[in-house]
Amino acid sequence: MTDLPARSIRTPLRPADSCSLLNAEPLAGTASTEKLWVALEHPGGWGKDVLDGSVFGDELSAALSEKMKDAGARFLLIRKPGREGQIATDTPRKVFIAQAELNLLYEMTVEKPEDLLELSLNQPEFIPGIIVKNNPLALVCAHSKRDRCCAIVGRPIAGELAAEHPGDAWECSHTGGHRFAPVSIMLPSGYTYGRLTADNARAAFGAMREGEAPALDGLRGRSMYAAPEQAAEIAVRELLAEGGEFPLVSHLNVSRETQTATGSFSANLGSQIDQSTQDATLTYSRVTHLDGRRWLVSTRVQKLPEVYASCGKAPKAGKSVEVLEVRPI
Known part of the structure; x- marks a missing residue:
């Protein structure tokens, strides 16, 4: 650069x-x-x-x-x-x-x-x-x-x-x-x-x-992603950066993996995920590299006791996205 x-x-x-x-x-x-x-x-x-x-x-x-x-x-x-x-x-x-x-x-x-x-x-x-x-x-x-x-x-x-x-x-x-x-x-x-x-x-x-x-x-x-996918992409980029790898903008794609009422995944990933982690409070995002590598990223909403939304205003309860696991699939 x-x-x-x-x-x-x-x-x-x-x-x-x-x-x-x-x-x-x-x-x-x-x-x-x-x-x-x-x-x-x-x-x-x-x-x-x-x-x-x-x-x-x-x-x-x-x-x-x-x-x-x-x-x-x-x-x-x-x-x-x-x-x-x-x-x-x-x-x-x-x-x-x-x-x-x-x-x-x-x-x-x-x-x-x-x-x-x-x-x-x-x-x-x-x-x-x-x-x-x-x-x-x-x-x-x-x-x-x-x-x-x-x-x-x-x-x-x-x-x-x-x-x-x-x-x-x-x-x-x-x-x-x-x-x-x-x-x-x-x-x-x-x-x-x-x-x-x-x-x-x-x-x-x-x-x-x-x-x-x-x-x-x-x-x-x-901005093209919702909050869980945003956090998932960042988590994978940080993981790859630890190994000296820095994918370009177009090299990573993120998609949401949804669960049915029974807890199974609509995508073909259910067999690769431990049943113990299939919690309805979690969100799973699939991050796909241009070269074919994939990661499943689990996130959840974490409550925050104090968030100052604007200057001079009292804090209020907030929330953030917590990444729990980044798993190659």
Whole structure:
């Protein structure tokens, strides 16, 4: 991988009740589950929710919300880091459409947000004027009205990445998990990171740009999977990394193995699993390598006594995904 230039990021001071300082919650399995992402460039301020009417007005917000719901897409606002992104303009703006399952990213320009309503988001390859973008994007949450942690610690990292990779790193609206701020999502793969530092942000984005294996430091999961599969993939990647093996993004595939009411597996794996482990509270995921190797990963939901969901708020009960076993099959 090409070495990225070293830069110095001053660590911002955070209030003592910042949620991202208080959480010890495990990262694996905490990424938002989304297969289609739509990111619209929109400089200036954002409301607490980008489609609550405060940014686009009630009518357009409702229409955009319905459009995204119909397409099964997650909608984000993005802006250039720094002062440039804070100045509202009516100029044409970038749109990025990411298909996480296909690891494909598309780019185009629209004159106004209303233009999104006319686009075939599920079939971006047929949109006139759209192009495939070969370089991935790093979107770093800087949504201060959602949670101050993202703005305080996310913006400097977004700015540094954008200085090194102009046009490929952006501030973005809430992606989920601001309690892990700074947080970032890499598109189109959907690999999501938390508790970023300057170094592991560069490493994660550098790996994506060079087509290498996703960096493991700070990895929360890949958005195309649900929480158990996210944790299963990370567990297998960590296991392989111990032996010096680092599969590329496309080299691992994860699928859920379901149990029937009698406890047997719907896939052809039941005979290879000890009956003593067939617990209805467990979830089993099959991770398959491109070369044919397979692993069965058992996980369960673990209750957490305290999770600080947002800055300044009292903790509440939470949950995380616990990996119990990674078994070759």
